[in-house]
Amino acid sequence: MEPVITRFPPSPTGSLHIGGARTALFNWLFARHHGGRFILRIEDTDVARSTEASIKAILDAMEWLELDWDEGPYYQTARLDIYREYLRKLLDSGHAYFCDCTPEELEKRRKEAMAAGRKPKYDGRCRDRGLGRGPHRVVRFRVPDSGTTVLNDLIKGPIFFENAELDDLVIERSDGIPTYNFAVVVDDVTMNISHVIRGDDHVNNTPRQILIYQALGIRLPFFAHVPMILGEDRTRLSKRHGATSVMAYKEMGYLPEALINYLVRLGWSHGDQEIFSRSELVEYFRLEDVGKSPGVFNPEKLLWLNAHYIKERSAESLVPVLRPFLDQRGCSAKSDGYLAEAIRTFQPRVHTLVEMADAMRVYFVEKVELDPAAAGKFLTEAMEEPFERLISAIEQMEDFRQESLESVFQQILNDMGLKFGKIAQPVRVALTGGTVSPGLFEMMGVMGKEAVLDRLKRGLEYIRSR
């Protein structure tokens, strides 16, 4: 068995999106599973649309997802000599020829053909004109007029194409830059790619590429076409469907492991298992378990996975990833230790780091802002005495810990013949301003004695003032 070498070849015309990330992930997993190599290649032959910023954005996203590559990034624009060498071979063997039809003429003929009910394919006008290199001339690949080309897809099975349906595609533009279908073949050949795993929007390109392999006399790699990811409306996922860039999810407070876990299950499965660690993924991933039908991107399931991973991770490990979100909200002045304790109280209650950061405000505010409705309902005069007792009892506490806090509360409750449920909400309102929060004792443990006393006293003031 030859070594497994896969590649991910994004074109730098935008950020890394969800679909590309899944393709990258599948390639990465397949290579890792087989102990092979994973190559990153930047397909920047579309000079007009490629940008430095996109390259950086893609690399950042790959790193965030921890999809590390063994070689590259290679840049196609730095490999022009190599394409020329292979182009020469095709020209010499008669598999390629020059064409001077202008884009305008081509467009016109396409329209005419369509209008006349014929196929809008290149008519082969320059095929046998024996043109040489010259300005405004492109190089076309000569596709056989007859015969069948078979794509033995590892996911979809054999797919047959009639060569007569294909037209002579341009393989080198008039500016000397190769086009995708040619560059991809030369790259995959020279990089010894063993498995080409890509989106199935490339299926129709594959016979052309296979023909080029054959014209070059080179053995084919294995092809595996992964079904598309669709939006809610079942069309190809795009910006119209909301956030589609990987980094947008980072900014919305998602954890990379959640995105990875979500993406891998979109199109791939391992029995009924839903949650996978990175090492399980590497161990289990097989192309045979990739489905054939396209899948709809479902943000709600991703959200559930994110909540799951927020609960699973240690609070300590969440501190550094949460920091940036806290900073944005001006909530920076706390130690890592304090944050870890605070995070713990919200881990089972939030779905994203954004929600977490928002919720954490209760631990940062100087003065609690009482929600009028909540205060009106719970900070009643019947609470005056319980609050007074609580305050003085807490003031006398030596060790302000959860357990001791609980017994202090219990003592007062017993003395007054009250149930905990009676004072829980009033205390919660005093502590947080609202009626929804983590458990009272865990929260007080985080806040500390001074903050708790301060808030209870303010609550008492409110009660007395009504």
Place this chain on the structure above:
RNA sequence: GGUCCCAUCGUCUAGUGGCCUAGGACACUGGCCUCUCACGCCGGAGACAGGGGUUCGAGUCCCCUUGGGACUACCA
């Protein structure tokens, strides 16, 4: 239009001729737990697109129909 692909709950999926009275997960929903909200636990509703074959037997194999998607550039 042409070429190609696809088709199990709303969504992601298990299922490879009998184990299916079709399983799991998200979402939805009833209940339990409970200091609120979550979490968690227990339960419910919810699908084999339609029609023909093949077979003793079809979600599983074949054909047709329907529906959806991709491609159809000097983009990738």
